[in-house]
Amino acid sequence: MIPLEWYIGLSSIIFMIGAVGFMIRRNLIIMLVCVELMLNAANISLVAFSHYLQDLRGQIFVFFIITVAAAEAAIGLAILVVLVRNKGAVHTDEITEMKG
Amino acid sequence: MLPVIIFIYFAIAMTTLSILVITRKNPIHSVLFMLALFFHIAALYLFLNAEFLAAVQVILYAGAILVLFLFVITMLNLKAEIFTEPFIGEWPVSLAIGSSLLLLIFFSIRDFLKGPVGTYSIEVIKQETNTKILGRVLYTEYLFPFEIASLILLIAIVGAMVLAKKKS
Numbered sequence: 324m325i326p327l328e329w330y331i332g333l334s335s336i337i338f339m340i341g342a343v344g345f346m347i348r349r350n351l352i353i354m355l356v357c358v359e360l361m362l363n364a365a366n367i368s369l370v371a372f373s374h375y376l377q378d379l380r381g382q383i384f385v386f387f388i389i390t391v392a393a394a395e396a397a398i399g400l401a402i403l404v405v406l407v408r409n410k411g412a413v414h415t416d417e418i419t420e421m422k423g
Numbered sequence: 424m425l426p427v428i429i430f431i432y433f434a435i436a437m438t439t440l441s442i443l444v445i446t447r448k449n450p451i452h453s454v455l456f457m458l459a460l461f462f463h464i465a466a467l468y469l470f471l472n473a474e475f476l477a478a479v480q481v482i483l484y485a486g487a488i489l490v491l492f493l494f495v496i497t498m499l500n501l502k503a504e505i506f507t508e509p510f511i512g513e514w515p516v517s518l519a520i521g522s523s524l525l526l527l528i529f530f531s532i533r534d535f536l537k538g539p540v541g542t543y544s545i546e547v548i549k550q551e552t553n554t555k556i557l558g559r560v561l562y563t564e565y566l567f568p569f570e571i572a573s574l575i576l577l578i579a580i581v582g583a584m585v586l587a588k589k590k591s
Contacts, residue, residue, distance in 0.1 A: 339525040344445030346517035378541030394579030401586035
């Protein structure tokens with residue numbers, strides 16, 4: 324039997340890779356992919372908790388997280404399409420309108 | 424012994440795939456590595472006795488969300504992306520922040536305390552199948568959050584259409 328700590332470790336490694344990717348990449352599409360990566364890491368730990376604590380609440384939570392991730396991807400990509408149409412930029416350092 | 428070997432394979436494969444996702448220059452390669460990662464995650468869910476979520480992971484994440492990403496990438500035609508620098512200039516700082524946070528989590532995992540065990544043991548789930556029992560919990564105990572989830576999806580549909588619509 325695999326200890327629960329291993330699953331938490333794997334989930335935190337993937338979460339941190341996603342967080343670092345979100346910080347270091349310039350491309351907005353890859354940044355959205357990194358957000359999906361972080362949500363999936365959280366899902367892994369929730370399913371592991373659900374299995375080891377013999378409670379289905381973790382799996383229900385994963386269900387709702389997948390719903391929110393789908394909505395977030397749809398709206399994020401719509402914003403991206405509008406941004407490219409109006410500015411022609413997909414890189415974070417080219418979008419500087421809010422800079423004082 | 425066999426579960427340990429399988430878990431170690433999944434851990435190594437998932438870590439490698441996620442590093443590949445954030446380091447590839449071409450966005451299409453990144454998204455395709457993400458696809459492989461999602462299949463690995465689905466297999467890990469099967470390993471944890473969550474059959475329905477494994478199916479949802481393949482159908483919804485790999486089948487819908489990633490295809491949406493691929494559609495947008497092909498629509499935007501990012502040919503110049505391959506020749507530009509993929510990382511920001513201050514990437515070592517972000518890497519240091521990320522690894523120190525990871526170290527912090529690893530030190531705190533050892534002090535993890537398990538809560539009381541619930542009523543849905545593997546035998547109970549085996550008797551009624553995972554999907555049936557999950558559906559019953561979702562439609563009784565979590566009915567109100569389920570309705571809110573439908574509202575979130577409605578807002579996402581309307582919001583995406585309003586945003587992407589061309590101004591005449």
